[in-house]
């Protein structure tokens with residue numbers, strides 16, 4: 001079709017015999033395709049082609065000159081005609097995205113005979129991959145002052161002009177940077193975005209690199225040595241290679257240029273860096289194991305690059321290319337990409353673009369911070385403005401929209417200021433521009449400042465953190481200190497006796513031994529040993545230490561309890577009339593204890609193993625009816641503490657133990673009861689002697705193992721949890737309330753079975769940190785506040801359900817390897833009011849580290865405020881059993897847990 005038109009036109013021309021002055025001489029139609037990356041000045045079309053068609057009729061005569069006008073279609077002057085040789089050339093950078101096609105109409109006037117030619121030319125722009133170049137902020141380069149020596153610059157060069165090489169970890173040797181060396185050898189370089197590709201060819205290995213030649217020639221290396229490059233954080237940043245081109249292929253990107261190889265070239269150095277940065281100086285180490293002859297040595301190249309930048313208007317590795325950026329656009333030093341100012345678009349930012357834009361200043365960061373000054377400026381370049389209005393749109397429950405600033409007339413900009421930004425400023429800010437022609441154009445800026453700028457904290461982000469010792473700055477907390485540190489700026493070490501993050505943990509060291517503030521390990525003084533420095537070789541101290549510590553090892557059962565699941569109130573601070581209490585004075589000791597009476601002859605007391613405020617515990621041997629002896633713990637009231645309430649508690653323990661052991665066998669998860677000595681003075685309660693330590697200390701041991709071996713022993717720990725749940729179910733069945741379920745009151749038997757015990761009167765011996773004295777209402781009393789249910793704290797009510805709450809705390813202790821429970825935002829030992837306040841607010845102990853979520857869910861279910869909604873011990877048992885793998889399943893991953 002095009003051809004037909006063409007022929008037809010020239011046929012016409014042919015037919016007109018005489019050409020009149022100023023008259024149409026002919027008409028040409030053509031089309032041409034051109035790449036969008038065609039450089040300015042490159043030829044689009046020789047216009048003479050149009051004149052010569054048609055059998056040479058219109059051949060140019062000597063002396064003829066032409067005047068040429070592009071009469072339409074040349075938007076923004078992308079093209080122009082060179083009259084001397086009648087050539088249409090590119091006059092300004094093209095950009096497929098902004099105009100993929102131009103329909104030019106041209107008039108060519110022959111000044112000799114005044115004949116005029118008309119030519120219509122369709123110019124189709126083709127899209128070129130990777131063009132126009134992308135302006136990457138990440139590797140933006142500085143613009144350096146033009147000192148007239150721009151030719152000497154390299155946009156990327158080794159620091160001080162050197163790089164270092166280290167062979168076999170020996171001394172670093174210094175060599176001259178090779179970039180400048182190749183400046184005039186026109187080697188091949190691509191710098192795009194923040195990638196850098198470069199290679200150069202060598203006929204022989206070049207001076208400094210000659211040392212590598214034997215390795216490159218060694219057959220086992222196959223003509224290739226590759227160095228992998230990383231930065232100081234060991235992130236990979238690229239590589240470089242030495243290649244023997246007779247044995248190795250060039251990388252694909254280098255094949256076009258062949259790295260400027262000439263005849264006789266043997267070696268090529270190929271550099272591929274993937275992550276250039278704007279930082280003015282950065283360090284890279286490139287390493288390889290290189291085999292020379294038969295030995296392999298590590299070889300390291302250490303570069304420190306300076307991103308030096310080019311002078312104004314130049315870009316490229318050697319700053320040898322000219323920027324095309326117009327209208328104040330910034331030119332990227334690596335690839336010449338232009339960063340357009342508002343109102344301009346296109347490859348060269350020379351296409352006017354009517355738009356409304358909001359500019360934030362300072363604009364160096366995408367994130368806007370609370371507490372910093374911010375100015376938003378609305379601009380409307382290339383628009384004839386009638387009005388400019390700022391609207392504030394807060395998205396909250398009443399969708400608050402209001403005009404905050406309005407400017408009428410031909411304003412070009414309008415600004416709003418935040419001095420400083422506060423969180424309540426967060427909203428959408430819309431700039432509405434009404435043009436003279438009635439058109440309305442909007443731009444919106446969403447302010448979402450949620451953070452303080454680095455190193456600031458506080459509500460208004462006005463306080464400086466300046467954390468020391470690696471502390472991190474938190475908006476609300478200020479400095480978060482690393483383990484072992486505390487203070488506003490982490491300037492203090494943990495106080496003696498505390499350790500860990502924010503010094504929240506208490507040390508477990510005995511004998512006044514110091515503990516490591518970071519990890520809590522005990523630092524024993526001379527003569528002390530053991531994990532907690534519990535062993536001391538000093539004979540004088542020995543006595544005391546044994547008494548204090550050994551109380552932990554054996555076991556005594558003592559169960560505080562109450563019949564029918566109603567409560568017992570230990571303190572008298574409430575009016576009896578308030579509750580239907582079965583208070584102790586009124587509880588008849590219905591049990592006939594005579595069947596539990598032990599013959600004094602059958603018991604042989606050994607040494608004291610525990611002493612408390614109210615009682616003594618002695619290890620003893622008991623001859624049982626079967627004829628052999630068993631070890632028992634014999635508990636008595638301290639003669640100097642023989643108060644009425646102590647006697648009452650003592651009697652109650654006997655009673656409850658007897659009730660649990662009605663069938664003499666007792667329960668496997670409750671410490672076994674052997675009998676009482678009531679006819680002696682003092683009186684004794686005899687219970688099973690637990691060979692192993694109490695659960696809490698056992699957990700500390702597991703924690704130590706975990707730290708060393710990484711073994712979590714979750715299975716074993718859940719086993720203990722099951723044991724205790726089982727024992728608790730038994731107590732519930734007997735309608736016995738324990739009131740002090742906690743890891744310290746659970747012992748591990750020699751068969752590794754956990755049993756509920758209660759040190760009752762001697763609890764204060766070793767658990768002074770866990771019990772809090774209360775003296776409300778007069779009577780002083782020690783209560784395990786952090787284990788107590790909310791209703792026990794508030795009303796003094798103890799039920800089987802409140803035991804389930806305590807069981808939840810015990811599970812938490814198991815999950816956290818015996819950590820001391822601590823509520824976030826409260827002291828280590830809060831008082832009743834503080835604790836109640838926290839619990840009412842819904843605060844609970846946090847999920848321990850490495851505690852699987854299903855376990856924590858079970859823990860949390862124990863801490864439901866409504867007692868009736870808490871799981872029963874049976875349900876707990878069932879849930880925990882579900883988490884345990886079936887027998888013999890060695891590696892089971894279940895509920896997101898790995899079993900170790």
Ligand SMILES: *[C@@H]1O[C@H](CO)[C@@H](O)[C@H](O)[C@H]1NC(C)=O
Pocket residue numbers: 002030031032122
């Ligand atoms: C341009 O030329 C191509 C082939 O040379 C043809 O297919 C196309 O139709 C032409 N377009 C115009 C506008 O003449």
Ligand SMILES: *[C@@H]1O[C@H](CO)[C@@H](O)[C@H](O)[C@H]1NC(C)=O
Pocket residue numbers: 061062
């Ligand atoms: C034009 O001039 C050249 C030399 O300048 C000459 O060789 C040629 O014959 C002339 N052509 C005509 C058509 O006069």
Ligand SMILES: *[C@@H]1O[C@H](CO)[C@@H](O)[C@H](O)[C@H]1NC(C)=O
Pocket residue numbers: 043082084085087
């Ligand atoms: C036409 O002339 C211009 C300017 O003198 C020159 O740059 C261009 O290369 C010439 N084109 C041809 C095809 O000779």
Ligand SMILES: *[C@@H]1O[C@H](CO)[C@@H](O)[C@H](O)[C@H]1NC(C)=O
Pocket residue numbers: 067068069107108109
């Ligand atoms: C081209 O345009 C200029 C002014 O725009 C005019 O003076 C000149 O005569 C025109 N030439 C042709 C060939 O149309």
Ligand SMILES: *[C@@H]1O[C@H](CO)[C@@H](O)[C@H](O)[C@H]1NC(C)=O
Pocket residue numbers: 228287288289298
């Ligand atoms: C060199 O070899 C050593 C030992 O085999 C290895 O640890 C190291 O990662 C190797 N280095 C490189 C850069 O491959």
Ligand SMILES: *[C@@H]1O[C@H](CO)[C@@H](O)[C@H](O)[C@H]1NC(C)=O
Pocket residue numbers: 395396397398399
């Ligand atoms: C507020 O705006 C949101 C989103 O535009 C909309 O979903 C919501 O219904 C609006 N609320 C009121 C009260 O208009």
Ligand SMILES: *[C@@H]1O[C@H](CO)[C@@H](O)[C@H](O)[C@H]1NC(C)=O
Pocket residue numbers: 372373419420
């Ligand atoms: C913010 O603006 C206020 C008021 O103009 C000025 O006093 C203060 O110094 C500014 N703050 C900063 C960080 O520039």
Ligand SMILES: *[C@@H]1O[C@H](CO)[C@@H](O)[C@H](O)[C@H]1NC(C)=O
Pocket residue numbers: 446448450
């Ligand atoms: C604000 O930023 C926060 C995170 O910084 C993000 O979670 C939230 O969705 C953002 N809100 C809006 C409205 O963009």
